[in-house]
Amino acid sequence: MNARLRHLTGSLLLLIAIANVGCERVGWPFGDTVMKPVHRFVDQGAGTGTSEYPVASINDDTRLVLAAPAHGIVLWRKQIHVPETGRLSLQGGLGNTLRGASEVVIFPTIYYPGHSRSLPPQVASTLQLGEQTTVRVDFSVPSDLAGREIQLHLAGYATDLVDLASIRTPEVDIPKDAVLEFAIGHLESELGNDPVDFSVQACDAEDCEQIFEEISDPKGNPHGWRDRRVELSNLGGTHRSFRFEANQTRSEAPYSFPMWANPTIYAPTQRSEAEPNVILLSIDTLRADHLTSYGYHRDTAPFMQEKFAADGTVFESSVAAATLTTPSHMSMFTSLQPTAHGTVDGMSKSLPWNIPTLAELIRAHRIDTGAVTEDGWLGIRHGFGRGFNSYAENRSADIMAPEGQVDVTFDVARRWLEWNRDKRFFLFLHTFQVHYPYAPPEKYRSLFMDSSDPPADEGSPENSKRIADYDQEIRYTDDELRLLFETLETLDLDDKTVFIVTSDHGEAFLEHGALEHGTQMYDEEVRVPLIFWGPGIPSGLRIEVPVAHVDLMPTILEIFGVEPPRFLEGSSLNALMKDESAASRFGKRPVFSESHSPMRLGPGRSLSPVIPPAFGVRLGSRKLARYRTPDGYRYEFYDLRSDPLERKDLFADQPQRASDLVALIEGYEEQSARVRAEVDASQNAGPSTNGPQGVLLDPEQEKKLRALGYLK
Numbered sequence: 001m002n003a004r005l006r007h008l009t010g011s012l013l014l015l016i017a018i019a020n021v022g023c024e025r026v027g028w029p030f031g032d033t034v035m036k037p038v039h040r041f042v043d044q045g046a047g048t049g050t051s052e053y054p055v056a057s058i059n060d061d062t063r064l065v066l067a068a069p070a071h072g073i074v075l076w077r078k079q080i081h082v083p084e085t086g087r088l089s090l091q092g093g094l095g096n097t098l099r100g101a102s103e104v105v106i107f108p109t110i111y112y113p114g115h116s117r118s119l120p121p122q123v124a125s126t127l128q129l130g131e132q133t134t135v136r137v138d139f140s141v142p143s144d145l146a147g148r149e150i151q152l153h154l155a156g157y158a159t160d161l162v163d164l165a166s167i168r169t170p171e172v173d174i175p176k177d178a179v180l181e182f183a184i185g186h187l188e189s190e191l192g193n194d195p196v197d198f199s200v201q202a203c204d205a206e207d208c209e210q211i212f213e214e215i216s217d218p219k220g221n222p223h224g225w226r227d228r229r230v231e232l233s234n235l236g237g238t239h240r241s242f243r244f245e246a247n248q249t250r251s252e253a254p255y256s257f258p259m260w261a262n263p264t265i266y267a268p269t270q271r272s273e274a275e276p277n278v279i280l281l282s283i284d285t286l287r288a289d290h291l292t293s294y295g296y297h298r299d300t301a302p303f304m305q306e307k308f309a310a311d312g313t314v315f316e317s318s319v320a321a322a323t324l325t326t327p328s329h330m331s332m333f334t335s336l337q338p339t340a341h342g343t344v345d346g347m348s349k350s351l352p353w354n355i356p357t358l359a360e361l362i363r364a365h366r367i368d369t370g371a372v373t374e375d376g377w378l379g380i381r382h383g384f385g386r387g388f389n390s391y392a393e394n395r396s397a398d399i400m401a402p403e404g405q406v407d408v409t410f411d412v413a414r415r416w417l418e419w420n421r422d423k424r425f426f427l428f429l430h431t432f433q434v435h436y437p438y439a440p441p442e443k444y445r446s447l448f449m450d451s452s453d454p455p456a457d458e459g460s461p462e463n464s465k466r467i468a469d470y471d472q473e474i475r476y477t478d479d480e481l482r483l484l485f486e487t488l489e490t491l492d493l494d495d496k497t498v499f500i501v502t503s504d505h506g507e508a509f510l511e512h513g514a515l516e517h518g519t520q521m522y523d524e525e526v527r528v529p530l531i532f533w534g535p536g537i538p539s540g541l542r543i544e545v546p547v548a549h550v551d552l553m554p555t556i557l558e559i560f561g562v563e564p565p566r567f568l569e570g571s572s573l574n575a576l577m578k579d580e581s582a583a584s585r586f587g588k589r590p591v592f593s594e595s596h597s598p599m600r601l602g603p604g605r606s607l608s609p610v611i612p613p614a615f616g617v618r619l620g621s622r623k624l625a626r627y628r629t630p631d632g633y634r635y636e637f638y639d640l641r642s643d644p645l646e647r648k649d650l651f652a653d654q655p656q657r658a659s660d661l662v663a664l665i666e667g668y669e670e671q672s673a674r675v676r677a678e679v680d681a682s683q684n685a686g687p688s689t690n691g692p693q694g695v696l697l698d699p700e701q702e703k704k705l706r707a708l709g710y711l712k
Contacts, residue, residue: 034271035179035423037366039172041242041263042066048364050386051353056259058185059224060393062385063261066167066244069187070158072097075106078152086146091136094126094156099133101126101158105188105255106137111151117142121190123159123254157188159255167244167260168203175267176236180211182263183225184246186256189218194248196258201243202235208243215249216258225261225390227419232265262389266423276535277497278556279427282332283477284325284374285435285517287506288318288529290474298448300474303482304531308501312533313541313577319618320505320526321549323517323595325377328504328549329430333358333384335553335568336679337592339672343382344596344613351383354683356565358553359387359426365562368423372412373430374405388428390416404433406477410484421491426556433477436507436516438469440476447472460510467509498534498559502552510603512646518597521616521625521636522646526593538577545586546618547573567678590664591618615665624651624661635662 042053042064054068076092098104104126108119119139126135137154184198200212212230246258288294292301293309294316321331324345327338334355338344343351351357359369369388374395378384385391394409409431416427448468481501488494506525508514517525530547536559550570557564558572571589575582593616599607611628618624621641627634637651637658651658 032271033268033422034275035266036269037264037368037423038175038178038267039265041169048356048360048387049353050360050363051383055385056185056187056257056261057380058187058259060395061225062380062388062391062393063183063225064389066260066263067162067164068259069164069257070098070101070161072104072156075154075156076152080150080152082141082145082148082150084146086141086143087138088141088152089136089138090152090154091134094133094135098126098156098158098161099131100128101133101161103159104135104156105159105191106135107155107188107190108137108139109153109155110141110145111153112145112148121188123191157255157257164256164258165245165247169242169244169263171239171241172265174232174235174238174240174265176233178232178236178265178267180230180232180242180263180265181227182244183227183259183261184214184216185225185259185261186216186218187259188257191255192253193218193256194250194253196256197245197247197249198258198260199245200230201245202232202240203243204238204240271424271496273535275424275561276559277425277427277493278500278559279429279497280332280500280552280556281429281481281502282329282431283434283501283503283529284430284432285505285507286474286503286529287524288503288527289524290471291529293531294529298471300448300471301478303478303485304501307482307485308499308531308533311539312499312531312537313539313543315530315532315547315573316542316544317546317618318502318528318530319546319548319591320503320528320593322593323505323519323521323525324597325504326382327594327596329378329384330382331549332502332504332552335550335564335570336675337550337569337672338594338596339613339669340569340675340679342676344594350381351386353383355679356683357383357386358556359428361387361557361562361564362426362560363387363389365560367560368420368425369427370416370420370425371428371430372409372416373428374409374432378430392416404431404435404439404473404477406431406433406480410480413484414487417487417491417493421493426560431477433480434470434473434507438466438473440469440472444472444476447475463510466515470507470509495535498532498537500533500552500556501529501531502549503528504549513602515601515603515605519595519600519610519612519614521593521595521614521623521627523640523644526616532573532577541577543576543583545576545583546589546591546620547576547586548591565682567675567682569675587620589619590661592616592664592668593618615668617661617664617668619661619664622657622661624658624665626662626665637661 044053054065055062056065056068072095075094080088094104102125103123105121105123107121110117110119122137122139124135124137126133186193195215195217198214198216199210201208201210244260244263248256290296290300292299292305293314320328322328322338327344330341330343330351331338334341334357341351341355343349363369370390371388372392372394380391380393392412394405394412409429413427413429448471488497505517506528507517508520508524511524512520512522514520548570551573554564554568554570554572555574558574576586595614596612598609598612600610602608614625614627616623616625621639623638623640625636635651636649638646639650
């Protein structure tokens with residue numbers, strides 16, 4: 001199966017998986033009632049952090065679970081010469097995660113130039129050698145690889161360290177008209193797991209009453225999580241514990257990993273008009289000045305203009321935290337600049353566990369959280385999934401060339417909204433649809449090709465075509481957004497939901513000699529759209545004062561009524577939207593951007609090395625960028641009021657006008673270090689144990705990143 005077909009198949013399975021949730025839905029009253037979580041059985045304490053909670057991923061949909069088998073992500077990574085027989089025999093230690101397991105399920109994957117193959121999993125008994133648990137595996141490599149060099153990855157699960165067959169919860173009070181929601185699924189069913197009898201019992205001491213039962217066959221239902229809901233009206237006012245049992249109906253398969261995702265008791269409460277939902281949509285790589293709402297000469301986004309911009313609030317000067325996807329999004333989720341949160345490149349680091357995320361803080365406030373992304377640089381491995389009840393990744397086959405799938409992503413979002421329509425929620429959506437490679441659907445290919453359009457190129461027909469393709473992708477995404485909004489209206493959620501549209505960074509088209517994004521501080525890369533719409537959001541307001549990605553977290557927390565941590569670097573934008581006098585205060589605040597990419601993409605898609613990091617700062621209409629050179633630093637200074645296209649560098653002629661900005665950039669890294677120390681101190685954790693955590697990449701990703709200069 002080729003990569004594209006694998007990708008499409010995976011997307012279809014993810015869509016089918018979430019489409020299944022509607023089949024067991026039982027309605028509840030609309031109007032002013034909202035179903036609020038009163039007992040989450042996966043929660044392990046009173047804090048906000050979820051990094052240590054058990055999770056399970058089925059078809060790239062990761063959820064919090066009652067219990068999960070101990071998992072070694074990569075047990076071994078070995079370069080091996082395959083003998084002519086094609087038989088391999090290996091023995092090695094399992095590490096701390098699987099220590100003490102008597103049996104493990106091993107999942108081998110082999111990599112060779114340009115390809116990867118998953119071999120059939122196998123169950124192996126372990127051997128205890130002193131303090132170390134070891135395992136021996138024997139398997140056959142496909143005959144066409146005999147005599148070749150391969151890289152071998154072995155991942156594994158323990159079958160006996162965690163009891164998945166019977167899990168009992170503490171006793172809880174059952175409110176009136178309560179319901180119990182959960183999802184069931186089969187983790188790693190490659191060896192044909194036996195059918196499982198899932199059942200739930202409500203227990204008064206040892207007197208238990210069965211309230212749910214379903215036999216699930218992974219062969220007949222292979223498509224992922226299946227959401228279920230049980231009425232508890234007959235238990236209202238009682239005190240009960242719950243027993244979640246999952247037993248194989250046959251014992252033919254060598255292992256079974258039945259999963260219970262996020263069992264939660266909900267009860268109806270009155271909903272105030274001051275308690276909206278929030279949807280945050282990030283359209284990756286979308287520069288502000290290519291939108292209708294920002295004065296673009298092409299009508300690329302009529303829906304955003306007629307609905308969100310006309311009836312909402314537009315921020316004219318929203319500045320990206322970074323020129324790369326991972327650090328900018330992590331700044332949205334933490335209200336820390338990239339140098340402070342440490343996840344600067346999207347390659348080899350994940351968010352330190354002691355930095356709370358937006359979703360964790362919202363979830364701790366008894367609000368439901370969900371996300372649908374297109375993977376790439378927002379993979380759960382970086383820490384983005386923390387705090388989300390479900391984090392669905394609509395993956396691309398190639399992390400270095402993410403494929404936009406806005407139709408599939410929004411379809412998954414529709415199902416999520418259908419299931420959660422009577423809860424208060426935070427939903428994060430992300431699409432790579434306008435990211436390179438630009439591949440709009442066929443029916444959009446004739447758009448924006450009229451020669452009467454003003455010139456849109458930087459001197460070549462090829463670049464003009466590139467820009468047209470990009471604009472066509474924006475129009476396609478806008479049309480899909482219109483359809484998603486129609487779902488909000490159908491579900492009667494439009495008047496209960498604040499909708500935020502933004503992007504992580506922009507895209508260059510040779511305006512300053514570069515293509516795409518990553519190394520430059522010009523506005524084509526760092527000026528991004530930011531539009532708020534919904535209840536409580538002023539209509540038709542346009543705000544010129546510069547704002548930043550770090551402002552999103554405190555703004556959303558304030559909408560939800562959640563107290564923000566004191567160490568946030570951003571400020572809530574609600575004051576700007578409701579009080580004109582706040583503009584003066586915001587206008588005196590510097591706004592920073594960062595670049596940590598070591599390679600610049602130029603004409604003809606040629607790569608040239610640069611020395612990271614680069615920093616930019618904006619204060620009012622003044623903007624300074626600092627780039628590293630072999631001899632030190634190079635500065636560029638612009639006045640955006642008189643020179644919005646950044647054509648005239650004023651630094652050599654007017655250095656005194658930029659002196660305060662130079663001081664800000666020179667102190668920026670030290671200031672970030674102080675912020676990070678404050679985070680560590682406030683979270684009772686020292687920096688020695690909480691630096692950015694390593695991320696394991698597969699060999700193909702690692703090879704590409706090394707070739708591009710991202711890894712050494």
